[in-house]
Amino acid sequence: SQQGEEDPQALSIQEGENATMNCSYKTSINNLQWYRQNSGRGLVHLILIRSNEREKHSGRLRVTLDTSKKSSSLLITASRAADTASYFCAPFTNAGNNRKLIWGLGTSLAVNP
């Protein structure tokens, strides 16, 4: 299966705490992207990290990438109730000239006020 895997599947924290979500994948990648999906809505692109990068920041988001371990993490600092959503990591692969994102089942994050 080319499916990526997020861990944990569900996470519940209090407002103000940090949330860490992990992702593992199996193929070689060009880059890895994180998306957020609010309930009943489309996915929103959060951040992209290239295969030659190890860490990237965007506001309260910090993403790391370890290509040797084929893993990535997303850290949301000082979480807010509005961060409640599902978060998906999506490795972008060029394998076999078939350029596409590979999706897992996501991490469901609940931030309690």
Add this chain to the structure above:
Amino acid sequence: DTAVSQTPKYLVTQMGNDKSIKCEQNLGHDTMYWYKQDSKKFLKIMFSYNNKELIINETVPNRFSPKSPDKAHLNLHINSLELGDSAVYFCASRSSRAHGYTFGSGTRLTVV
């Protein structure tokens, strides 16, 4: 202005019917996609078009037929709908100069 718009947002129909979902993007992107998201939230790519040319066609029943009349539109036609087709279908687009995808808000299809 909606960047990627899909219509309809909800679609309830009986088994055996034929239906279409439309997608339009006003971002000037050259690649468009159709995804199916099941009840477990797993996103499965169905089709991808680049400049109106089919470039990805995953293992999808041939009851599903995409049509791209121009770069800004990618429609999905489904024949002989089955119960298992019930899902949320997302359209997305991407520029060849960037890798981030822009998604539509989805079409919730319910086959009864």
